[in-house]
Amino acid sequence: MDALGWTKTRWPWQQCLLGLLLQLFLALCFFSYLRVSQDTPLWSARSGADAAEALDAAPKGSSGTVSCQGAPCPTPPGSSPASTVVNVSAKTELVAWVVSNWREDSARVRYYHLLKAHVQVDVYGRSHKPLPEKAMAQQLSRYKFYLAFENSLHPDYITEKLWRNALEAWAVPVVLGPSRSDYEQFLPPDAFIHVHDFQSTEELGRYLQALDKDHARYLSYFRWRETLRPRLFSWALMFCKACRQLQ
């Protein structure tokens, strides 16, 4: 058999393998998509039991209750760091923001400049106060509120890492990004503050100051933890990230 004949017989076989791999990849994408669509909504207002993905139902008598605010609370074995209980009454700082990608012309930085005229905001990250990854949860847990401002304002674009940082530190997320209803697919409506709930940055600033002084009202932002618990990891969200990278 000459060299040409050999290549002729070899190529179809390789194409077959390539085709097979492509089909496998497409099947994987399809199943990921199915998983993602099944997971939505990740949280439902009707029943805590629907909150399967981003939020797990807290086991009865677990540490998720607000009344149980101290370190001695029992933590279920094998639970994620998200179920760490922070003494909400011991918080001493008001608003924190961790930002690595600082762009003066971005919507979130412009909003921050307006907001900081009405409420003190501590900014961490590159070119601001340093905050090592290891110390992050601990440091943020001293704050009552956390600015979870999206880098890009796009419908359906939510970086869950932002508000997960906040939930892990038991800081109430103040979100800027897509609409409130988009966030409510992932978070209970009373678990976060949306900037669109307010006419102006001044109004939001005043609201945060008022919550700072009204502890009972501030605690109402933790009531959902009596029945739900944030979950840090979800395959659906991982696949979402992968898809976003590929786009």
Ligand SMILES: *[C@@H]1O[C@H](CO)[C@@H](O)[C@H](O)[C@H]1NC(C)=O
């Ligand atoms: C939580 O913090 C408050 C205020 O500092 C304190 O009075 C209370 O004893 C703390 N609770 C626990 C369980 O540590």
